[in-house]
Amino acid sequence: MRAAAVHRRRGPRRSLSEDEILDAAFALLDGGGAGAASVRGIAARVGVAPNAVYTYFPDKAAVVAALVERLIGEVSHDVFADRSQPWRLRVQAVALELRQRLTAHPGAVPLMIGGRLNGPQALALHERLLELLAEAGLDPADAARTSYLLVVYVIGSVALAVTDADEPGPLPPEAERIEARHRAFAGTPADDFPRSA
Amino acid sequence: MRAAAVHRRRGPRRSLSEDEILDAAFALLDGGGAGAASVRGIAARVGVAPNAVYTYFPDKAAVVAALVERLIGEVSHDVFADRSQPWRLRVQAVALELRQRLTAHPGAVPLMIGGRLNGPQALALHERLLELLAEAGLDPADAARTSYLLVVYVIGSVALAVTDADEPGPLPPEAERIEARHRAFAGTPADDFPRSA
DNA sequence: TACAAATCTTGTACGTTGTCCAAGGTCATG
DNA sequence: CATGACCTTGGACAACGTACAAGATTTGTA
Numbered sequence: 384m385r386a387a388a389v390h391r392r393r394g395p396r397r398s399l400s401e402d403e404i405l406d407a408a409f410a411l412l413d414g415g416g417a418g419a420a421s422v423r424g425i426a427a428r429v430g431v432a433p434n435a436v437y438t439y440f441p442d443k444a445a446v447v448a449a450l451v452e453r454l455i456g457e458v459s460h461d462v463f464a465d466r467s468q469p470w471r472l473r474v475q476a477v478a479l480e481l482r483q484r485l486t487a488h489p490g491a492v493p494l495m496i497g498g499r500l501n502g503p504q505a506l507a508l509h510e511r512l513l514e515l516l517a518e519a520g521l522d523p524a525d526a527a528r529t530s531y532l533l534v535v536y537v538i539g540s541v542a543l544a545v546t547d548a549d550e551p552g553p554l555p556p557e558a559e560r561i562e563a564r565h566r567a568f569a570g571t572p573a574d575d576f577p578r579s580a
Numbered sequence: 581m582r583a584a585a586v587h588r589r590r591g592p593r594r595s596l597s598e599d600e601i602l603d604a605a606f607a608l609l610d611g612g613g614a615g616a617a618s619v620r621g622i623a624a625r626v627g628v629a630p631n632a633v634y635t636y637f638p639d640k641a642a643v644v645a646a647l648v649e650r651l652i653g654e655v656s657h658d659v660f661a662d663r664s665q666p667w668r669l670r671v672q673a674v675a676l677e678l679r680q681r682l683t684a685h686p687g688a689v690p691l692m693i694g695g696r697l698n699g700p701q702a703l704a705l706h707e708r709l710l711e712l713l714a715e716a717g718l719d720p721a722d723a724a725r726t727s728y729l730l731v732v733y734v735i736g737s738v739a740l741a742v743t744d745a746d747e748p749g750p751l752p753p754e755a756e757r758i759e760a761r762h763r764a765f766a767g768t769p770a771d772d773f774p775r776s777a
Numbered sequence: 778t779a780c781a782a783a784t785c786t787t788g789t790a791c792g793t794t795g796t797c798c799a800a801g802g803t804c805a806t807g
Numbered sequence: 808c809a810t811g812a813c814c815t816t817g818g819a820c821a822a823c824g825t826a827c828a829a830g831a832t833t834t835g836t837a
Binding site (some may be wrong): 587588589590592593618619620630631634639640776 | 785793794795796797802804805806
Binding site for chain 2 (some may be wrong): 493496498499531532535538540542543546549
């Protein structure tokens with residue numbers, strides 16, 4: 384409602400955007416593993432001095448937090464709303480999509496372990512999951528446990544898969560990986576089965 | 581069988597042992613979090629130059645690998661052998677003990693995520709777990725899945741708990757933590773329930 | 778239109794990290 | 808006693824995250 388909306392900020396225009404920095408970080412992450420996403424590397428990739436990054440993010444932790452947030456934000460929320468599907472299929476779909484997003488950027492997985500998942504996107508996804516599980520008939524406590532187990536398993540599983548693959552490149556989508564998918568298929572809805580029983 | 585057993589190695593005696601280095605590393609880990617276990621810090625704590633560490637371990641990765649090995653090796657194997665107990669209780673006991681060992685040294689948990697669990701102690705524990713699950717009637721594939729899920733969940737859960745606690749000190753054994761124990765109790769044997777059904 | 782204030786980028790620098798290399802000291806063996 | 812193997816050390820290097828003081832650039836105001 385302020386006139387500040389039209390008035391641009393004083394000082395020179397920024398030569399980059401936060402998204403460009405995150406893009407560079409993702410590129411480095413995918414090409415060289417988790418260790419390649421250094422502040423200096425990111426700055427070099429976007430063509431600025433290392434310190435320029437600190438104009439956009441106060442800290443390196445903030446950069447990785449934004450990275451994680453963008454990754455989680457890519458998880459489509461359409462599956463949540465599709466009430467024509469049984470809830471178990473929806474939970475499976477969410478878990479699989481999250482897994483897919485993580486395996487798409489393996490280097491980011493070690494980063495999201497060091498930081499807490501407190502961002503808006505992470506909370507939104509958690510909230511949606513809780514809604515979905517509550518809708519399935521679980522009381523809040525069990526829903527919290529189940530979603531926690533789900534997230535821990537998906538993240539942990541991908542994390543272990545990442546550390547097992549020493550090459551920094553993309554994860555090999557070999558048969559081992561397919562087997563992991565099957566595990567997600569079978570393991571995911573299994574947890575709350577006897578809990579409701 | 582060689583005479584080299586009596587002959588001591590040439591050169592001056594080592595002023596330390598690998599265990600002393602690991603002790604120092606654990607002390608730093610417990611007191612200052614995962615980041616405090618630097619090579620220089622370890623060396624300073626045992627009273628040698630930073631480079632002396634490389635006489636005992638070729639790499640820092642080897643140090644953390646040995647650290648993780650010792651942690652896993654502390655998990656008692658007695659519970660495995662106690663066949664008077666039902667298998668589910670034994671699995672629970674193992675999971676709880678592993679969890680206890682990890683929470684006893686929270687700083688070590690982030691370290692064990694970066695490295696693969698390939699050491700002898702880790703493999704032995706895995707082997708024992710597989711035996712136990714096979715004895716419970718699971719075919720090898722399901723046993724592998726279940727033990728994988730179990731390990732992933734325990735480690736991932738503690739890892740998330742560690743990152744949520746920003747203070748480097750020991751984890752607060754508050755009610756939240758007790759709730760996590762309950763989760764392990766209820767979640768662990770639940771996974772293979774519908775798998776056998 | 779000129780000045781002032783706010784903002785971005787950069788150069789430089791500090792402290793810390795893991796790790797290598799050459800030197801010197803110490804011990805068992807010939 | 809001397810030789811050869813082994814340990815430790817001092818010093819150094821590259822890379823990391825990050826702080827500080829400039830210079831440059833754009834905007835709001837007089």
